[in-house]
Each structure stands twice: as C-alpha cells, then as structure tokens.
Amino acid sequence: MEHATQVELGRTLFTYIDRGEQARSATPFANPVRDYICRDQAARERDVLFHDHPLLLGMTGDLPNPGDFFTNDFTGRPILVVRGKDGTVNAFLNVCRHRGAKLATADLAQGCAQTGGSFTCPYHGWAYGLDGRLLGVREADAFGEVDRSTHGLRRLAVVERNGFIWVRPGSEEPFDPDVLLGTLAPEMAAYGFERYSHYETRTLRRAMNWKLVIGTFLEGYHIKVLHRNTISSLLLGAQTSFDPYGRHVRMAVPRAGFETLRETPEHERDVLKHTAVVYELFPNTVLVWQGDHMETWRVFPGNTPDESVMHASLYIPEPAATDKAKRHWDRNMKLLLDTVEKEDFPLGEDMQRGFHSGAQDHLLFGRNEPALAHFHRSVHEALGLQEA
Ligand code: FES
Ligand SMILES: [Fe+2]
Incomplete structure (x- = not known):
C-alpha cells in the first residue's frame, strides 16, 4: 500500500x-x-x-529458483506451474501427451519441488522440458513419426507480476493482471x-x-x-x-x-x-x-x-x-x-x-x-x- x-x-x-x-x-x-x-x-x-x-495459484516466493514447480488440482483441471531456466514462470496442463498420465505431483503444502531440468512421465518415461517441449520418447521407433512440435505440454496462460502468479486454468488466452486488479x-x-x-x-x-x-x-x-x-x-x-x-x-x-x-x-x-x-x-x-x-x-x-x-x-x-x-x-x-x-x-x-x-x-x-x-x-x- x-x-x-x-x-x-x-x-x-x-x-x-x-x-x-x-x-x-x-x-x-x-x-x-x-x-x-x-x-x-x-x-x-x-x-x-x-x-x-485467471486465478492466483501461487506467489513468487513459492518458486524461488529455476526448476521449482508446484501442481494444483483444485480448479478442476490438473495444473503444473514451473519456473523455467530463464526465470519465467510457465503453466501447463499436467497431462502427458502419450496416454495422459499425470506428469508431476507437488502440492504446495509439501513445499515446492525441484525438477532436475526436465519432467519424466512416471508411466512410460516420456520427457518434457521446463518450457513444455517434448524432449524424449522412449523406444521412439515404436511410434513412427511423433511430431514433437505438436506434442509438447498444453500451455495455459500465466503471468507473474508484483509477487503474484496468476493462471487461467481454462485456456491459453492472454490476460493482464493489472487489468484484473x-x-x-x-x-x-x-x-x-x-x-x-x-x-x-x-x-x-x-x-x-x-x-x-x-x-x-x-x-x-x-x-x-x-x-x-x-x-x-x-x-x-x-x-x-x-x-x-x-x-x-x-x-x-x-x-x-x-x-x-x-x-x-x-x-x-x-x-x-x-x-x-x-x-x-x-x-x-x-x-x-x-x-x-x-x-x-x-x-x-x-x-x-x-x-x-x-x-x-x-x-x-x-x-x-x-x-x-x-x-x-x-x-x-x-x-x-x-x-x-x-x-x-x-x-x-x-x-x-x-x-x-x-x-x-x-x-x-x-x-x-x-x-x-x-x-x-x-x-x-x-x-x-x-x-x-
Ligand atoms: S502416459 Fe506418459 S509416457 Fe506414457
Ligand atoms: Fe473469524
């Protein structure tokens, strides 16, 4: 104030x-x-x-370092929020593009979690970058051509401003927190x-x-x-x-x-x-x-x-x-x-x-x-x- x-x-x-x-x-x-x-x-x-x-899903202090992430299921959609290598915050649907497994689990009540720089799906091991890109498909030859550019994690609109992390759970449609507030x-x-x-x-x-x-x-x-x-x-x-x-x-x-x-x-x-x-x-x-x-x-x-x-x-x-x-x-x-x-x-x-x-x-x-x-x-x- x-x-x-x-x-x-x-x-x-x-x-x-x-x-x-x-x-x-x-x-x-x-x-x-x-x-x-x-x-x-x-x-x-x-x-x-x-x-x-758009909802306030976290604060800057929840994700102090690149690779820190939390997940949130309370909006009705599984959401993954992660600080990327360049320091910007990304939000994705927490859903693996192979067969839909939940990629990561870290409720804020356990404190934020750290990835080693990528997420590996617990089901068959597909790997995604902190920017959501599909990095690796195990036994890739079994899948023929998987277009990696269209099989990254589904992005959600997210903005970090003045210590607040706002996410629109339903879509990637951009918004401005200053207009919201x-x-x-x-x-x-x-x-x-x-x-x-x-x-x-x-x-x-x-x-x-x-x-x-x-x-x-x-x-x-x-x-x-x-x-x-x-x-x-x-x-x-x-x-x-x-x-x-x-x-x-x-x-x-x-x-x-x-x-x-x-x-x-x-x-x-x-x-x-x-x-x-x-x-x-x-x-x-x-x-x-x-x-x-x-x-x-x-x-x-x-x-x-x-x-x-x-x-x-x-x-x-x-x-x-x-x-x-x-x-x-x-x-x-x-x-x-x-x-x-x-x-x-x-x-x-x-x-x-x-x-x-x-x-x-x-x-x-x-x-x-x-x-x-x-x-x-x-x-x-x-x-x-x-x-x-
Ligand atoms: S569902 Fe994620 S690798 Fe199979
Ligand atoms: Fe009260």
Missing part, C-alpha cells in the same frame, strides 16, 4: 474510533441460501470463475510481495461452500462474540473500513496498538504496522496483511456445493534463517489456523447444514457487513444472476 493511501486509511480509521463507528453500506442485503447449495449455480461458478477467470494494482504493487518468502502452506478441506469460507473473513462484526477468547483483544473489529475496487474489496481493521499512531506526525506514520488489512481478490483469494507479514487463503469449490478445499499460506518478508525466527513464524501460523479452524470453520459447517434445513431462504447481511454484500454481489454479477 502506498504511503499516501496509508495516511488516508489512518485518518478514516481514527474517525471511526473517535465516533465509535465503522463503514456501513446504504442498505442491508438479503443473500439467497441457494447461493451456497445450488448445484446449477456451483456448475456455473466452476465454468465462469474457476475455468475462464484495476485500481487496486498500484496498492498491491507497493507491498513488494515479490521479495517475500513462502513460510508454510496447509491444505484444508471443509464441509462448507467456498463462498462461505471467504465470507468468514469479510466482516468484523463477529470478532467480539465468536473470537472473544482469542483474537478479540487484538483487533478493533467494530471500527472496520470498507473500500470496493471493482469486484475486489479492501477491509481494514485497526489492531490494538493503533492508538500509538496518534503521537506520530502523519507523514511518518506506519499505519500498516498497526492494521490488519483484508483483501478479497476476486474471485477466490483472501489476502490478509498482518502488520509485518501476510497470509493468503485461496479457496476452491469441492465436489459438491457443500464442500471446499483451500490453501492457507504464510509469507514472510525474509527467509526464516534461525530457530528463533522459525518459532516466531510457527506461532503466527498456529494462531491463524487455530482461530479459523477451531472457531470460524466449525460454525460455518453448522451453517452449511442449516442451509439445507429449510429454515429460511435468505441470509441477512447488515449495513455493518458491507464487504460481504459486495463480494456476493460481485459473484452474482460475474455469473449473470439476477440480484435478489
């Missing part, structure tokens, strides 16, 4: 603190329960949001996430719709109640800001130490140090700035509307070189997982079951939950659904 934007945000948050207020939308919002349980809508989301739409692009660039290191990723599966997982992060209203014994003392959840950027959202919550900023002249204020900033990067990523590091929640639909799978990741400003640093980041990872896994998600799974009970056909988002309404509106708009 640029410093001028931080100063502006700081002013807004002080106004909320002084008046005991927060950002509010003009009206409450009624969101249909079918949003979370309808199979037709889920199928459409798969097509529009997880096939055609729109007015949020300069703010994201200013963080310098390309310098951040990957600390840890966990793969979590939950019996909740993927949008319900995202919604967990999009309001501060619940902090005082659900998180009263954990993070409530760390955050002023009732003084939350809300700024829409196209389909994306930024929400900022002052941390307990925010008051100390009053003594500092505005041009010297490190607002980010004392603020938790939550971004919803449309469609499926929640990025949380935590004062001196950041976490991402990249959430995907499961096999039914009632399931989801996600990567929860921690990224840090420099590699954790000492045991002391590791203990520090382990504690951060534990705090973020404990709060969400023990408090938000069990409650969310109960909600998901309740959606099928017939108790109601709409949920209510209050005027104090504007980011939640904005996210669901954005999904509806992208899917071409009528507003409720």
Whole structure:
C-alpha cells in the first residue's frame, strides 16, 4: 500500500474510533441460501470463475529458483506451474501427451519441488522440458513419426507480476493482471510481495461452500462474540473500513496498538504496522496483511456445493534463517489456523447444514457487513444472476 493511501486509511480509521463507528453500506442485503447449495449455480461458478477467470495459484516466493514447480488440482483441471531456466514462470496442463498420465505431483503444502531440468512421465518415461517441449520418447521407433512440435505440454496462460502468479486454468488466452486488479494494482504493487518468502502452506478441506469460507473473513462484526477468547483483544473489529475496487474489496481493521499512531506526525506514520488489512481478490483469494507479514487463503469449490478445499499460506518478508525466527513464524501460523479452524470453520459447517434445513431462504447481511454484500454481489454479477 502506498504511503499516501496509508495516511488516508489512518485518518478514516481514527474517525471511526473517535465516533465509535465503522463503514456501513446504504442498505442491508438479503443473500439467497441457494447461493451456497445450488448445484446449477456451483456448475456455473466452476465454468465462469474457476475455468475462464485467471486465478492466483501461487506467489513468487513459492518458486524461488529455476526448476521449482508446484501442481494444483483444485480448479478442476490438473495444473503444473514451473519456473523455467530463464526465470519465467510457465503453466501447463499436467497431462502427458502419450496416454495422459499425470506428469508431476507437488502440492504446495509439501513445499515446492525441484525438477532436475526436465519432467519424466512416471508411466512410460516420456520427457518434457521446463518450457513444455517434448524432449524424449522412449523406444521412439515404436511410434513412427511423433511430431514433437505438436506434442509438447498444453500451455495455459500465466503471468507473474508484483509477487503474484496468476493462471487461467481454462485456456491459453492472454490476460493482464493489472487489468484484473484495476485500481487496486498500484496498492498491491507497493507491498513488494515479490521479495517475500513462502513460510508454510496447509491444505484444508471443509464441509462448507467456498463462498462461505471467504465470507468468514469479510466482516468484523463477529470478532467480539465468536473470537472473544482469542483474537478479540487484538483487533478493533467494530471500527472496520470498507473500500470496493471493482469486484475486489479492501477491509481494514485497526489492531490494538493503533492508538500509538496518534503521537506520530502523519507523514511518518506506519499505519500498516498497526492494521490488519483484508483483501478479497476476486474471485477466490483472501489476502490478509498482518502488520509485518501476510497470509493468503485461496479457496476452491469441492465436489459438491457443500464442500471446499483451500490453501492457507504464510509469507514472510525474509527467509526464516534461525530457530528463533522459525518459532516466531510457527506461532503466527498456529494462531491463524487455530482461530479459523477451531472457531470460524466449525460454525460455518453448522451453517452449511442449516442451509439445507429449510429454515429460511435468505441470509441477512447488515449495513455493518458491507464487504460481504459486495463480494456476493460481485459473484452474482460475474455469473449473470439476477440480484435478489
Ligand atoms: S502416459 Fe506418459 S509416457 Fe506414457
Ligand atoms: Fe473469524
């Protein structure tokens, strides 16, 4: 976030603190329960949001060196992302062109993997370069003429920019991340996430719709109640800001130490140090700035509307070189997982079951939950659904 934007945000948050207020939308919002349980809508989301739409599948820090790669099956297509010898990132369908075996396996939860400079298919041993070219066919004379130029790995559109690795799962059609992020692009660039290191990723599966997982992060209203014994003392959840950027959202919550900023002249204020900033990067990523590091929640639909799978990741400003640093980041990872896994998600799974009970056909988002309404509106708009 640029410093001028931080100063502006700081002013807004002080106004909320002084008046005991927060950002509010003009009206409450009624969101249909079918949003979370309808199979037709889920199928459409798969097509529009997880096939055609570019997604944030990783960060620069996930692939520090040439030959580093990870795979991702969560979009519905098997995807292989690898840093080439020249340092550029390539993305392919993770499918061997001989008979379709899965070429490589490396979920980010195990950390990125290293190839020795090429991929060898585990089935019959065909070999591919980091640029996807077919390098070797075992017992080639059995195949007659295999045109190597047309039997490389199927490419997907991928762009690495400002620390983000975006992939379009469904095709090679090019895209521009700055257009995707729109007015949020300069703010994201200013963080310098390309310098951040990957600390840890966990793969979590939950019996909740993927949008319900995202919604967990999009309001501060619940902090005082659900998180009263954990993070409530760390955050002023009732003084939350809300700024829409196209389909994306930024929400900022002052941390307990925010008051100390009053003594500092505005041009010297490190607002980010004392603020938790939550971004919803449309469609499926929640990025949380935590004062001196950041976490991402990249959430995907499961096999039914009632399931989801996600990567929860921690990224840090420099590699954790000492045991002391590791203990520090382990504690951060534990705090973020404990709060969400023990408090938000069990409650969310109960909600998901309740959606099928017939108790109601709409949920209510209050005027104090504007980011939640904005996210669901954005999904509806992208899917071409009528507003409720
Ligand atoms: S399927 Fe890959 S070499 Fe046969
Ligand atoms: Fe929460």
